[in-house]
Amino acid sequence: MFTIREAVLLSCLIRNLRLSESLRKNQLWNGIISITLLEGKNVSGGSMTEMFVQLKLGDQRYKSKTLCKSANPQWREQFDFHYFSDRMGILDIEVWEKDSKKHEERLGTCKVDIAALPVKQANCLELPLESCLGTILMLVTLTPCTGVSVSDLCVCPLADPSERKQIAQRYCLQNSLKDMKDIGLLQVKVLKAVDLLAADFSGKSDPFCLLELGNDRLQTHTVYKNLNPEWNKVFTFPIKDIHDVLEVTVFDEDGDKPPDFLGKVAIPLLSIRDGQTNCYVLKNKDLEQAFKGVIYLEMDLIYNPVKASIRTFTPREKRFVEDNRKLSKKILSRDVDRVKKITMAIWNTTQLLKSCFQWESTLKSSIAFMVFLVTVWNFELYMIPLALLLLFIYNFISPVKGKVSSIQDSQESTYIDEEEDEEDKREKIIYSISTREDCCPGRKSSYSLIESEKKGLIERIYMVQDIVSTVQNILEEIASFGERIKNTFNWTVPFLSFLACLILVIATITLYFIPLRYIILIWGINKFTKKLRNPYTIDNNELLDFLSRVPSDVQKVQYAELKPCSNQSPLRKKRSIP
Structure with missing residues (x-):
């Protein structure tokens, strides 16, 4: 006979198993819907100047790039949705227009029943818009998906030698040109977490883990x-880009309320150590500082390097639409410093050249003058990629030390409380302005006299926020671009640097043996006939696609693995009491 306590524990165990099985079934997708948004035809209506498209499938949502309004807009973008065969597969397509003041208005809509489309076939659809004139042209392909699973440790997929051998054969070099989108397989064992933050008043937490790889999410x-939970679950993900980053976030379940954050780690796929149980220190939401607790993971990665290399030169997968990032004083200040560093490096180089021309140092100017004469006299075009290749070799032999200064980390951390204070003040100002009338109903008539001024002030506040946010994004793009070029030459990601060296070797040999006019002729013919050969092709810039895979200095900090220490202090610094 069971005691009352044993009976309660058994009941809780059975309930958890049932919930776990239900959760497993609800989150596994069995297909990928690839949508290529091509163009609009004869779209008319509305009076605003720009337009974009929103695509929705259940709770998955994408937003296209914004174009200047025209009758035949050309988007040419690709989006991938998860398809669940046991749910309604109705794709909602909405065409929106907006103006420079961020006012948006829906122009027209259309729907697609995904379940009615044939599988493994590119379906070209021309969809008439409701509520306005015009049609939307797109390609829709439904492909069955394999490789995604959730299981217990006892049925680990890669633990079976025969199954592991079969998967390894699937991604061997002999199959490099088969199914180019299927790059590899990632297996993650979520074992346990230790010493988590207590989120409940009882001094405990109700933790669960969310794993994200691109747009793929499992939990x-x-x-x-429990503050030391043991999950002992195994997750497998199909790899679509070897440069993706696995994000593991621990949350505290809080009933009907949004879950509380308990910590997070980000692990680039190329940094995974196969088959080793690793202890990762949990970080804060920004992945810049240590939080409380550690998590134990074991990962295995099997992929095809040829497919991964080819995928590097194609556009990255677009992310689902999420909330816009708030204006941040910390991020803005950090981006200004990053752009300043790049500007100073360019300025110092310019000053060095100027000093050579001014003969400030006779020895330096003499050497520079001789190098200039020899280089110009013997210059051939193939020497440009050869010089870049030599720079890679030099950095490989004597790598640049000091990946990201710890001073930068300390500077970033000092802004946390200031940022929160500023955001709180800003929200309070807007809130007080918008609710003053409700707080004093007796004086409603007097406040109605300044209604227009109040709305104007709120609009000006938001307009300034939009402008500063735009400046912040531009600064981040400039800083990231410069840092990614530097980190490519610094061998921050050996896979990418080796791939760049391989391309430079090919370019050097090509330019040495083939005249430049033939190379330009081949390039021009390819560009001019690309759309004739494939009317639905998507244009891209291979160099920018390659650089988008290289981490910036900020991302290097976020991806850096912290060493566990006994005196972790995850909490924010206490605000000083005035």
Whole structure:
């Protein structure tokens, strides 16, 4: 006979198993819907100057790039949705227009029943818009998906030698030109977490793990009333880009409320150590500082290097639409410093050249003058990629030390409280302005006299925020671009640097043996006939696509693995009391 306590524990165990099985079934997708948004035809209506398209499938949502309004807009973008065969597969397409003041208005809509389309076939659809004139042209392909699973440790897919051998054969070099989108397979064992933050008043938490790889999301079950949970679950993900980053976030389940954050780690796929159980220190939401607790993971990665290399020169997968990032004083200040560093490097180089021309140092100017004469006299075009290749070799032999200064980390951390204070003040100002009338109903008539001024002030506040946010994004793009070029030459990601060296070797040999006019002729013919050969092709810039895979200095900090220490202090610094 069971005691009352044993019976309660058994009941809780059975309930957790049922919930875990239900959760497993609800989150596994069995197909990928690839949508290529091509163009609009004869789209008319509305009076605003710009337009974009929103695509929705359940809770998955994408937003296209914004174009200047025209009757035949050309988007040419690709989006991938997860398809669940046991749910309604109705794709909602909405065409929106907006103006420079961020006012948006829906122009027209259309729907697609995904379940009615044939599988493994590119379906070219021309969809008439409701509520306005015009049509939307797109390609829709439904492809069955394999490789995604959730299981217990006892049925680990790669633990079976025969199954592991079969998967390895699937991604061997002999199959490099088969199914180019299927690059590899990632297996993640989520074992346990230790010493998590207590999120409940009882001094406990109800933790669960969310794993994200690009747009793919899977999660564990919840372990209730525990700061040292053991999940012992195995997740497998199909790899679509070897340069993706696995994000593992621990949350505290809070009933109907949004879950509380308990910590996070980001692990680039190329940094995974196969088959080793690793202890990762949890970080804060920005992945810049240590939080409380550690998590134990074991990962295995099998992929085809040829497919991964080819995928590097194609556009990255677009992310689902999420909330816009708030204006941040910390991020803005950090981006200004990053752009300043790049500007100073360019300025110092310019000053060095100027000093050579001014003969400030006789020895330096003499050497520079001789190098200039010899280089110009013997210059051939193939020497440009050869010089870049030599720079890679030099950095490989004597790598640049000091990946990201710890001073930068300390500077970033000092802004946390200031940023929160500023955001709180800003929200309070807007809130007080917008609710003053409700707080004093007796004086409603007097406040109605300044209604227009109040609305104007709110609009000006938001307009300034939009402008500063735009400046912040531009600064971040400039800084990231410069840092990615530097990190490519610094061998920050050996896979990418080796790939760049391989391309430079090919370019050097090509330019040495083939006249430049033939190379330009081949390039021009390819560009001019690309759309004739494939009317639905998507244009891209291979160099920018390559650089988008190289981490910036900020991302290097976020991806850096922290060493566990006994005196972790995850909490924010206490605000000083005035």
